[in-house]
Amino acid sequence: MFPKINKYRDRICLSGVWDFVADNDGGEKGFANGLVSPDMMGVPGSWNEQNTKYLQFHGKGWYQRSFFIPDSFSGKKVFLRFGSVSGKATVFVDGERVGYHEGGFLPFECDISKLSADEHRLVVCADNTLDPWSLPPAKLLDSDGRMGFSDQYPATSYDFFPFGGIHRDVFLCAIPSVYIKDVTVRTKISGEVSFDIELSDRTFGKITVESDGEICELSLGGESRASGKITVKSPRLWKIGDGQLYDLRVSLATDSACDEYTVSYGIREVLVEGDKFLLNGESVYFKGFGKHEDFHVLGKGFSAPLWVKDFSLLKWIGANSFRTSHYPYDENILDMADREGVMIIGEAPLVGLNPRFYNDEHQGRVNAVIKEMISRDKNHPSIVMWSLANEPGQASKGDAFFASMAKTARDADPTRPITYVAHQSLADNSPVKYFDVMSVTRYPAWYFIYGRIEEGCKWLSEDMDEFYNTYKKPYLLAEFGADTMAGLHCEPAQMFSEEYQSELLSSVIDVLRQKPYVIGEHVWAFADFKANQNYSRVFYNRKGVFTRERDPKMSAHTLRKIWTEK
Ligand code: BDP
Numbered sequence: 001m002f003p004k005i006n007k008y009r010d011r012i013c014l015s016g017v018w019d020f021v022a023d024n025d026g027g028e029k030g031f032a033n034g035l036v037s038p039d040m041m042g043v044p045g046s047w048n049e050q051n052t053k054y055l056q057f058h059g060k061g062w063y064q065r066s067f068f069i070p071d072s073f074s075g076k077k078v079f080l081r082f083g084s085v086s087g088k089a090t091v092f093v094d095g096e097r098v099g100y101h102e103g104g105f106l107p108f109e110c111d112i113s114k115l116s117a118d119e120h121r122l123v124v125c126a127d128n129t130l131d132p133w134s135l136p137p138a139k140l141l142d143s144d145g146r147m148g149f150s151d152q153y154p155a156t157s158y159d160f161f162p163f164g165g166i167h168r169d170v171f172l173c174a175i176p177s178v179y180i181k182d183v184t185v186r187t188k189i190s191g192e193v194s195f196d197i198e199l200s201d202r203t204f205g206k207i208t209v210e211s212d213g214e215i216c217e218l219s220l221g222g223e224s225r226a227s228g229k230i231t232v233k234s235p236r237l238w239k240i241g242d243g244q245l246y247d248l249r250v251s252l253a254t255d256s257a258c259d260e261y262t263v264s265y266g267i268r269e270v271l272v273e274g275d276k277f278l279l280n281g282e283s284v285y286f287k288g289f290g291k292h293e294d295f296h297v298l299g300k301g302f303s304a305p306l307w308v309k310d311f312s313l314l315k316w317i318g319a320n321s322f323r324t325s326h327y328p329y330d331e332n333i334l335d336m337a338d339r340e341g342v343m344i345i346g347e348a349p350l351v352g353l354n355p356r357f358y359n360d361e362h363q364g365r366v367n368a369v370i371k372e373m374i375s376r377d378k379n380h381p382s383i384v385m386w387s388l389a390n391e392p393g394q395a396s397k398g399d400a401f402f403a404s405m406a407k408t409a410r411d412a413d414p415t416r417p418i419t420y421v422a423h424q425s426l427a428d429n430s431p432v433k434y435f436d437v438m439s440v441t442r443y444p445a446w447y448f449i450y451g452r453i454e455e456g457c458k459w460l461s462e463d464m465d466e467f468y469n470t471y472k473k474p475y476l477l478a479e480f481g482a483d484t485m486a487g488l489h490c491e492p493a494q495m496f497s498e499e500y501q502s503e504l505l506s507s508v509i510d511v512l513r514q515k516p517y518v519i520g521e522h523v524w525a526f527a528d529f530k531a532n533q534n535y536s537r538v539f540y541n542r543k544g545v546f547t548r549e550r551d552p553k554m555s556a557h558t559l560r561k562i563w564t565e566k
Helices: 027-032 304-317 331-340 360-377 395-412 430-434 453-471 498-512 554-565
Strands: 010-013 016-022 039-043 060-068 077-082 088-093 096-102 108-111 119-127 170-175 180-187 192-211 214-231 246-254 258-265 270-273 276-279 286-290 321-323 343-347 383-390 418-422 437-441 475-479 518-524
Touching (some): 039 060, 077 096, 276 383, 383 395
Parallel strands (some): 286 321, 286 518, 383 418, 418 437
Antiparallel strands (some): 060 119, 088 096, 192 246
8 A cells, every 4th residue: 555644654755866876787785885886866767868878778777875764663564665666676775685576567565674773775776677578578579570660779569668767756664563454445326435454464453444424343353354334425426527535544453553544535436338438327438548657857757747737738638538558657646637537547567468478377477467556556536447458469369368367357356347458450359358348549541541541530430340340349449649740730731740640630539429339539649758769750659649848739739629529
């Protein structure tokens, strides 16, 4: 659970300027022995754009800083909490290894309770070596292929720059030694709020749960789990553009310890029924984008002002949703979406899967990452659906593999619909049948049928009907768009101009709005973002409706008109 401060819990943020060495031959000891002369590195942030030396560094980045454990932490469970560290992270304190985590987009903790209240030296090795077996796979193998991008530099299996570093906040935390380990909240629009509480130990004592003045008391006779319900009277529902939130205050009292944790939640229900996606019983239409965590200098580092700006632009343009393509985003972003009433499709860091993964060896790893994501994000009302993968290659070859992923997600969270984002043909996508929503990415008049928007739209219309007639599921066009150089104009519209992007987006939307089975349109992408080098990327993937600086292209005004009027 995200570290919080209250009567029983404390946290100290360790973000700031750290020492940094790339490829530290001396390993952890390199710092201690003075064998290296470190550069400065800002945390949170990627190393690539902070210092020209490191743009194309994709290896082991060594970070160091000192920190103090205050006296007030004595007798508590003390741990370090990393929001995310790219690739594989190994953590050392005073030369001793205290933790290891794989996967650059989800948090982990390292217990350091045994350390004394004193000054300590923290070293983190963020290993961002491009690895064909990491999740997501960060390197292409010769056999993989990828629509003309296989020789991009660096050759990742996905179309975004493989930024490295400590990307989210690092906290030093102290909590009671017997503590509330997890809380799961589920709501019904009747106001019924049910909760499952997990404790660190089997305990005798009492749990008190309070929300909106309603109280539920549970006594513990040696259990480590407890469940209960309360009913909020006249519930204010969580709605699009109106993120009504409640607090669920969980207090634990035992003979030896007390603890408290407050979860913010929204009262809402999501359901797929026939061809409709229902929020609180009403059909919703997704208008929005696929996004990235990406900005100048910061790389994938979280920045509150940047995201405040992005949410303000989402509102300005009339969007109601986005997908966390292609990995789980910083938890602060989900909090912001909760309060703004923005719907999120939460995507697992599973982009670039292909048949070499579809076997027992990788099933466990893939399912584990899905569980990790759901466990982190399950209480956010903004998350209305899980996307378990983006554009898996030849998914039909992994039919049973995808069935198992779908089951994993449903077992972990029976309350939200699931999807995966398909690209290839119908024949390549047999697993769609295990999912609730059919999300598809299509680039007519961009990656094929160049320059001919009308013909592209005709192709799209037929392709969509074919998908729908086969699977009969609600359809989300999860990506469509065109690379566009801000400032490039022409008449008539030609590829790469602002006119072309604008015309293409509005023409595709015209097609979508004629099909009753369509539940939404997500434009690729919200903003330009840093891509790998090849002849089709001018620094960035330029399909942004906003530039990387967040200035609107012509298409932003076009979308604003469409999305605020209909
Ligand atoms: C889709 C991918 C996305 C790419 C986009 C593109 O899901 O990550 O950036 O295409 O090519 O295939 O712009």
